[in-house]
Amino acid sequence: MDPNERTRVWLGVAGLVVNELGEWLVVMKRYGGLDGKWSLPAGFVQPGETVDEACLRELEEETNVKPALQGFLGFRTGVLKYDISDNLAVFLLTAHSAQQQIIPQLDELYEACWMSPEKLREDQRTSLMILELLELDLMAKPLRLGELEKDNIFGYTAYKLYF
Numbered sequence: 001m002d003p004n005e006r007t008r009v010w011l012g013v014a015g016l017v018v019n020e021l022g023e024w025l026v027v028m029k030r031y032g033g034l035d036g037k038w039s040l041p042a043g044f045v046q047p048g049e050t051v052d053e054a055c056l057r058e059l060e061e062e063t064n065v066k067p068a069l070q071g072f073l074g075f076r077t078g079v080l081k082y083d084i085s086d087n088l089a090v091f092l093l094t095a096h097s098a099q100q101q102i103i104p105q106l107d108e109l110y111e112a113c114w115m116s117p118e119k120l121r122e123d124q125r126t127s128l129m130i131l132e133l134l135e136l137d138l139m140a141k142p143l144r145l146g147e148l149e150k151d152n153i154f155g156y157t158a159y160k161l162y163f
Contacts, residue, residue: 012088013055014042016133017067019097023114026130027062030110038120039127041065041112042088050158051089052143059093063112064103067093071140072162076129092140 017025026038043058045051052069059065069091076088097114104112117134120126145161152159 008083009085010087011045011051012042012086013045013051013058014040014088014090014129015055015059015067015093016040016073016090016138017059017065017093017095018138019095019114021097021114021116023097023116024120024130025059025063025065025067025095025102025112026115026120027104027112028110028125030108034127036110037125037127038115038123038130040090040130050160052091052160052162053158055089055091055093062105062109065095065100067095069093069143071142073138073140092138 015025019025025041027041028038029035041059041062043054043062045054046057049057052072056066056069059067070093071091073090073092076090078086080086102112102114104110115123120130121134141162143160144163145159148156148159
């Protein structure tokens with residue numbers, strides 16, 4: 001694959017964070033197709049990090065929340081304008097909202113807050129992906145393997161399996 005073509009393959013992450021009251025951490029984006037919609041905190045994987053590390057980093061950057069990773073929830077994939085492969089790994093996390101103050105990243109977000117699933121269902125600004133997630137019995141796949149054996153023939157510096 002031509003290195004320039006790799007820039008047309010995106011890998012993003014999103015985190016569904018649930019607090020002790022069953023509320024979900026949602027953000028309202030200031031840009032793109034989700035401008036003005038409630039969505040999950042999300043962003044792109046950076047070089048040198050795994051998808052779960054990227055998810056935790058993006059959550060802290062966008063909301064100041066430092067949740068506990070429960071596991072891999074699912075994967076969204078699509079193609080933008082017949083050209084860009086847009087992929088998103090979604091993780092399930094938990095946080096104690098009483099212990100963490102939400103501080104939204106205002107250059108990217110209008111707002112970040114905890115919302116009940118009922119309010120999200122009723123709000124016309126709720127994104128399609130959240131509406132779909134609300135219909136599921138959420139079950140995360142926990143981390144199965146967090147490192148490789150000593151015979152790491154490929155030279156991985158990080159390696160994780162979620163099955």
